[in-house]
Amino acid sequence: MIIEPRMRGFICLTAHPEGCEQNVKNQIAYIQSKGAISGAKKVLVIGASTGFGLASRITSAFGSDAATIGVFFEKPPLEGKTASPGWYNSAAFEKEAHKAGLYAKSINGDAFSNEIKRETLDLIKADLGQVDLVIYSLASPVRTNPNTGILHRSVLKPIGQTFTNKTVDFHTGNVSEVSIAPANEEDIANTVAVMGGEDWKMWMDALKAENLLAEGATTVAYSYIGPSLTEAVYRKGTIGRAKDDLEATAFTITDSLKDLGGKAYVSVNKALVTQASSAIPVIPLYISLLYKIMKAEGIHEGCIEQIQRLFKDRLYSGSDVPTDEKGRIRIDDWEMRDDVQAKVAQLWLEATTETLPAIGDLAGYKNDFLNLFGFAFEGVDYEADTSELVGIESIK
Ligand code: NAI
Numbered sequence: 231m232i233i234e235p236r237m238r239g240f241i242c243l244t245a246h247p248e249g250c251e252q253n254v255k256n257q258i259a260y261i262q263s264k265g266a267i268s269g270a271k272k273v274l275v276i277g278a279s280t281g282f283g284l285a286s287r288i289t290s291a292f293g294s295d296a297a298t299i300g301v302f303f304e305k306p307p308l309e310g311k312t313a314s315p316g317w318y319n320s321a322a323f324e325k326e327a328h329k330a331g332l333y334a335k336s337i338n339g340d341a342f343s344n345e346i347k348r349e350t351l352d353l354i355k356a357d358l359g360q361v362d363l364v365i366y367s368l369a370s371p372v373r374t375n376p377n378t379g380i381l382h383r384s385v386l387k388p389i390g391q392t393f394t395n396k397t398v399d400f401h402t403g404n405v406s407e408v409s410i411a412p413a414n415e416e417d418i419a420n421t422v423a424v425m426g427g428e429d430w431k432m433w434m435d436a437l438k439a440e441n442l443l444a445e446g447a448t449t450v451a452y453s454y455i456g457p458s459l460t461e462a463v464y465r466k467g468t469i470g471r472a473k474d475d476l477e478a479t480a481f482t483i484t485d486s487l488k489d490l491g492g493k494a495y496v497s498v499n500k501a502l503v504t505q506a507s508s509a510i511p512v513i514p515l516y517i518s519l520l521y522k523i524m525k526a527e528g529i530h531e532g533c534i535e536q537i538q539r540l541f542k543d544r545l546y547s548g549s550d551v552p553t554d555e556k557g558r559i560r561i562d563d564w565e566m567r568d569d570v571q572a573k574v575a576q577l578w579l580e581a582t583t584e585t586l587p588a589i590g591d592l593a594g595y596k597n598d599f600l601n602l603f604g605f606a607f608e609g610v611d612y613e614a615d616t617s618e619l620v621g622i623e624s625i626k
């Protein structure tokens with residue numbers, strides 16, 4: 231069938247298999263162009279199918295010849311209905327990895343559940359013995375705690391007072407004011423339960439209990455800080471509380487890995503267009519201004535450039551891993567540069583529906599958003615008939 235983007239709100243209901251494949255191939259080519267990284271050889275990526283997690287899997291496999299197990303939660307295709315993009319990304323990733331002679335298997339299901347953890351532990355035991363790197367890159371609006379059975383829903387709200395600021399509907403380019411009422415204590419607790427560190431710790435405890443972590447094993451989870459402009463809704467809001475919890479969990483995990491000489495890190499990454507970030511009010515406007523400036527300065531990066539730099543210059547540079555005063559790796563360093571932020575703050579004041587097309591990179595935002603679903607890639611014939619029924623080699 232001919233597959234076209236079908237937008238509904240912050241999501242696209244369709245995904246293009248060949249476009250997703252092109253996306254994966256482009257990322258692989260980027261990693262290969264940057265040379266080898268002396269990184270981990272057996273890698274578990276939790277949240278491996280899109281965004282930073284997919285980039286981490288590609289960087290491990292094609293930068294360090296690593297065997298990878300990827301865990302994700304994606305919709306397989308049905309006759310006449312496309313899969314979710316992470317499904318097609320993972321199908322393409324495995325195809326390319328296998329062609330290159332690399333071990334790659336995937337597990338599709340709820341990573342928060344005991345069942346998927348069990349399946350993953352068994353697969354590591356059977357095929358790899360141990361892993362030396364665990365990337366934790368989940369972004370989800372909900373989590374069922376496997377011990378209590380309680381379903382937690384995260385919210386994106388300020389804490390303490392109503393937050394009012396500009397936002398953009400990136401589909402229409404309409405800039406408007408948005409007001410978000412503050413969270414209550416329950417909202418905060420639920421958001422921490424979904425996006426905080428509890429599940430990360432559960433994964434690491436389970437891996438360690440069954441001796442599936444190699445000597446010196448490393449684990450990395452991803453966080454965000456951002457500027458004062460977005461602080462009320464992001465870092466000082468409910469999601470920020472979850473990130474505080476995630477960052478604190480890195481220390482707890484490091485303590486638990488002492489006897490192995492292992493270490494847990496949080497890497498603070500740059501704001502990027504992903505399915506997760508597009509749903510946060512205010513952030514798309516910030517990103518469209520940020521992109522404009524970072525592109526003009528020649529310092530713009532996508533997920534793959536960010537993760538290549540994380541692995542090459544931070545985690546596996548051969549010297550100590552540089553961290554900030556809170557023990558975090560910072561690859562948001564270029565985003566947070568004073569000159570970049572001063573320019574964004576100025577443009578923020580000027581941003582209206584009329585000015586945004588010129589002062590912001592709305593076109594870049596839209597293009598990246600389409601790319602998430604496999605659309606708008608050069609070299610893909612979108613007029614051609616294509617089959618939606620693409621399988622992932624390791625998933626029966
Ligand atoms: P994403 O939406 O592209 O990827 C999320 C991944 O989690 C996908 O592989 C998805 O299949 C998987 N997933 C979601 N729920 C699952 C479940 N229940 N079981 C198994 N897999 C599940 O998100 P993105 O943006 O790559 O986010 C990853 C991390 O990076 C998050 O912690 C996010 O806060 C962080 N981050 C994101 C930034 C951004 O601007 N996008 C900036 C800095 C950090």
Ligand code: NA
Nearest residue numbers: 281282283367
């Ligand atoms: Na991810």
